Amino acid sequence: MHTPSTQARPSIYYNYQVFKPWLASQQGPQSKHKVVIVGAGPAGMVTALELARHGVPSVLVSADLQFSQGSRAIVFTRRSMEILQQVGVAHRITENGLPWRCGNSIYRGQKVFRMETPHDPDDRFFPMINIQQQYLEEYLHDACAANDLIDVRWGNKLVKAENIEGGVRAEIDTPEGPYTLETEWLVAADGGRSEIRSRMNLKLEGSSYESIFVIADIRIDLPYPTERLAFFDPDWNRGNTILMHREPHGIWRVDYQLPPGETPEEALRPESLKQRIDAQLKMIGFEGTPWEMDWNSVYSARTLTLPEYVHQRIVFTGDAAHLLPIFGVRGANTAFQDAQSLGWHLAFVLNGHAPEALMQNHSTERVGAAREIITEAGKSTRFMAPPSRGFRLLRDAVLSLSLTQEFVRPLYHWRTSRPHEYSHSKLNSPCDDNALFTGGPALGAPPQNLQLQHDDYLLDHLGGGFDLIYAANAQGVPSHIAQAVTELQQQGFPIKLIAISTEAQAMASAHITLHDPQQRFKHRYAVPIGGAYLFRPDQHICGRWLQLDAAGLKQSLLAACLQ
Numbered sequence: 293m294h295t296p297s298t299q300a301r302p303s304i305y306y307n308y309q310v311f312k313p314w315l316a317s318q319q320g321p322q323s324k325h326k327v328v329i330v331g332a333g334p335a336g337m338v339t340a341l342e343l344a345r346h347g348v349p350s351v352l353v354s355a356d357l358q359f360s361q362g363s364r365a366i367v368f369t370r371r372s373m374e375i376l377q378q379v380g381v382a383h384r385i386t387e388n389g390l391p392w393r394c395g396n397s398i399y400r401g402q403k404v405f406r407m408e409t410p411h412d413p414d415d416r417f418f419p420m421i422n423i424q425q426q427y428l429e430e431y432l433h434d435a436c437a438a439n440d441l442i443d444v445r446w447g448n449k450l451v452k453a454e455n456i457e458g459g460v461r462a463e464i465d466t467p468e469g470p471y472t473l474e475t476e477w478l479v480a481a482d483g484g485r486s487e488i489r490s491r492m493n494l495k496l497e498g499s500s501y502e503s504i505f506v507i508a509d510i511r512i513d514l515p516y517p518t519e520r521l522a523f524f525d526p527d528w529n530r531g532n533t534i535l536m537h538r539e540p541h542g543i544w545r546v547d548y549q550l551p552p553g554e555t556p557e558e559a560l561r562p563e564s565l566k567q568r569i570d571a572q573l574k575m576i577g578f579e580g581t582p583w584e585m586d587w588n589s590v591y592s593a594r595t596l597t598l599p600e601y602v603h604q605r606i607v608f609t610g611d612a613a614h615l616l617p618i619f620g621v622r623g624a625n626t627a628f629q630d631a632q633s634l635g636w637h638l639a640f641v642l643n644g645h646a647p648e649a650l651m652q653n654h655s656t657e658r659v660g661a662a663r664e665i666i667t668e669a670g671k672s673t674r675f676m677a678p679p680s681r682g683f684r685l686l687r688d689a690v691l692s693l694s695l696t697q698e699f700v701r702p703l704y705h706w707r708t709s710r711p712h713e714y715s716h717s718k719l720n721s722p723c724d725d726n727a728l729f730t731g732g733p734a735l736g737a738p739p740q741n742l743q744l745q746h747d748d749y750l751l752d753h754l755g756g757g758f759d760l761i762y763a764a765n766a767q768g769v770p771s772h773i774a775q776a777v778t779e780l781q782q783q784g785f786p787i788k789l790i791a792i793s794t795e796a797q798a799m800a801s802a803h804i805t806l807h808d809p810q811q812r813f814k815h816r817y818a819v820p821i822g823g824a825y826l827f828r829p830d831q832h833i834c835g836r837w838l839q840l841d842a843a844g845l846k847q848s849l850l851a852a853c854l855q
């Protein structure tokens with residue numbers, strides 16, 4: 293019998309709510325479900341919300357009765373916020389998080405590199421925003437609980453899952469014993485230690501790094517702005533690296549690398565934690581400033597992925613599918629992109645807009661993304677925690693040269709998580725004008741946001757299916773284009789026609805008219821009047837035309853749905 297803890301997790305700033313377990317005896321008979329999602333972490337909850345946006349119901353099971361312990365992922369990128377906006381929680385993060393865009397690298401007490409990530413007025417969100425993972429999970433859970441299409445089941449632990457004809461049979465253990473449920477698809481979002489992955493004997497591919505970091509969250513009043521601080525080779529921790537990040541509620545994250553050979557047990561002894569945090573505070577000039585510990589843990593970098601995410605009707609996502617280093621903030625930020633991709637691909641299959649083969653495209657695209665991240669993150673990890681004598685020699689040369697030589701300083705760049713471009717996707721239009729464009733996002737690229745009016749941005753209007761944005765003049769959208777969109781809709785394809793124009797009045801043939809008095813879309817997307825962009829449901833570019841023709845549009849949409 294599964295007996296999750298009913299004791300609220302300890303925290304000095306967050307009140308953990310303990311939810312009641314979902315018990316089968318208090319419910320009606322179970323019919324076969326469309327989707328069961330295992331794990332109510334960021335990946336599982338965003339998948340549930342994405343599916344619901346496409347009208348697909350899901351059952352979301354969590355072994356625990358509360359949100360995860362400790363702050364864990366604390367830095368969320370602009371692209372993550374754009375995805376979270378789509379599922380309705382970005383405003384809560386904006387209200388409560390700490391936005392930032394600068395990072396400082398410090399060596400021997402000298403600031404040797406300052407990274408300033410551009411913040412364009414066309415972007416609704418800052419490059420980064422800090423908030424503890426429990427808050428993110430709370431906001432996502434509130435959105436799931438308020439959605440009739442999502443059945444959240446706390447205290448339900450999946451203990452067995454097997455592919456059967458036309459679906460998956462799952463055994464779920466609860467505080468009153470096990471029950472069985474059947475589902476057409478099962479999403480394994482059960483985290484880095486995925487039991488589903490282990491039971492299916494699936495192997496992650498890639499590398500694990502030996503260096504261990506302590507992650508400690510302390511409450512302290514420090515007069516620094518919200519910027520990333522990275523200290524290399526400091527006096528009190530020679531040869532190693534320390535990171536500091538401000539979090540909401542007066543909390544600071546201090547990550548420090550341990551000397552080789554020290555075990556996590558030794559490192560997490562209270563006296564060891566105290567001595568090192570005091571040493572760090574002394575080094576930055578705040579010796580004796582009172583502080584209080586909230587949470588601590590250890591961490592070591594891994595760059596691992598499954599080579600396939602779709603195994604018949606069981607789909608792996610988030611940390612269950614890959615383990616990525618926290619350097620460059622890749623864990624949860626990658627999970628959101630996985631979940632967004634999975635949500636629309638699976639919904640299109642279940643809603644009959646595409647054959648089951650579309651799921652293979654999801655796997656190919658997201659494994660490709662993980663492999664790109666692994667290459668990028670591997671570089672950051674080798675700089676932060678050199679894995680061999682050669683890498684250390686190289687890194688130390690950069691550190692020491694950076695005191696006087698400008699040209700080596702960019703090597704400190706920490707390569708922040710960025711969305712993968714699906715440049716070679718099978719779904720990209722086979723017959724558009726991509727090659728003729730001189731600017732704007734290319735096929736497979738993520739979208740670029742655009743401020744249209746005060747508090748009105750382009751991406752606010754996209755989502756729920758494919759979006760065709762047509763650059764219109766005063767005559768509006770030509771009737772043959774509007775007719776083509778109507779026909780596609782009649783065939784069941786979720787597609788919306790958005791006219792964008794300098795004209796303020798609504799255009800009858802379009803579902804939405806966007807008023808763009810300064811022709812920002814034309815310039816940022818390098819598209820003339822009569823041209824258009826087709827966005828996929830995850831907002832990546834699917835096709836673009838300098839002059840849109842109805843036949844090309846139809847062919848592109850059919851190709852994007854593998855028809």
Ligand SMILES: Cc1cc2nc3c(=O)[nH]c(=O)nc-3n(C[C@H](O)[C@H](O)[C@H](O)COP(=O)(O)OP(=O)(O)OC[C@H]3O[C@@H](n4cnc5c(N)ncnc54)[C@H](O)[C@@H]3O)c2cc1C
Nearest residue numbers: 331332333334335355364365449450482483610611623624
């Ligand atoms: C100690 C620690 C520190 C971290 N620090 C950072 C950081 O600083 N920056 C960063 O970007 N990322 C960090 N991460 C990673 C980040 O937390 C994850 O990348 C992110 O949570 C991934 O989300 P997920 O939904 O895939 O998995 P998880 O958040 O792990 O969620 C998995 C869910 O599955 C549930 N579950 C597991 N097994 C079962 C089962 N059998 N049945 C039902 N439910 C089950 C769990 O209860 C949990 O709700 C950290 C992770 C850890 C563990």
